[in-house]
Amino acid sequence: MNSSLEPLRQSQAWVERFVVALDVCPFARRETERDSIRYVPVDASDVEHLLLTLIEECRHLDASPQTETTLLVLIAGAEDFAHYLDCLDLGETLLEQQGYEGTYQLASFHPDYVFGGTAPDDPANYTNRSPWPMLHILREASIERALAHFPRPERIPERNVALMRKLGIESLAARLDDLKRS
Template identity: 40%
Template sequence: MSREVPIPKEEEILTQMKDWILKSVIGLNLCPFAKPTFQSNTIRYVISSSKTKKELLNHLESELKILKETDPLVTETTLLIHPNVLEDFLDQNDFLDDTDLLLNQMDLEGFIQIANFHPFFQFAGKKKDDITNFVGRAPFPTLHLLRENSISKIVDSHPNIDSIFQNNRKTLKKLGHEGWKKLWL
């Protein structure tokens, strides 16, 4: 599925992404670990001008190097936002195979993992309009670069990590489509 409206300028993209994080990721507590990172301003936001998968893969490689070499107190995580490529969710999902291969080639497996967010995010086996898909729906196609050791600390410190997924489903079902729309008014 392709974007039907023109791609906004970088300023607007950043505003929409930060608004999404504040209102849904933090506001709905979809990720209970996002708030401290957001508040400490250790999220690196990168808007890629890539227009092909190859260009995006090259940009990703650069961002992986930066994340690896940067102190987590400066940059804990990176959002690589790519509004000009992989507009179809299935294409982005397939692209994750390429990102895994790149992590392997760069010897970063076990150090960094990559998650994806997309305007048309859809869990396997769920209908397109299932409200639980919205847990992964960002305003723009985005690759989220996460430090494995940070994830491990979070998992180890959380009393029931599996409850996050269940809580997200309950939250979104309770909110419903109308509630989701109201978030953005």
């Protein structure tokens, strides 16, 4: 297989075998079954290129209602978590500046994700750990529709944290490592 496709293949496997299999996002199964998730590789070494790609993908989503969401898979240039967070902040600011606030929002995933106020080895961080750094472009209208039909959506993060802590750091690290080797 072409090595440039590895990050996309591993990211798709993570969505299917981690996010959907563990029901981390109760809305992801439907979109994987519909094949409505777009995976786009981006070299984030050039932050301007990353931001241009982000806006191009928003425009793609504007023109393609059959595509529910896009995962920008950052194949280079975002390995450092602090730098990744800077890119995320720039992306969110750009969405606002381009008039996409209220239309799209970004969810963030990174192999070294650490929530503020948690230790790096807290299993709860695995709710946002992925094999590759990613910016996930979500349609806000879809989120609102899904949450309106989901009982007690505020419990989703609580449930995920409890699940990650039950699975434990060793098990979760092994799952992520397996996805990177598959």
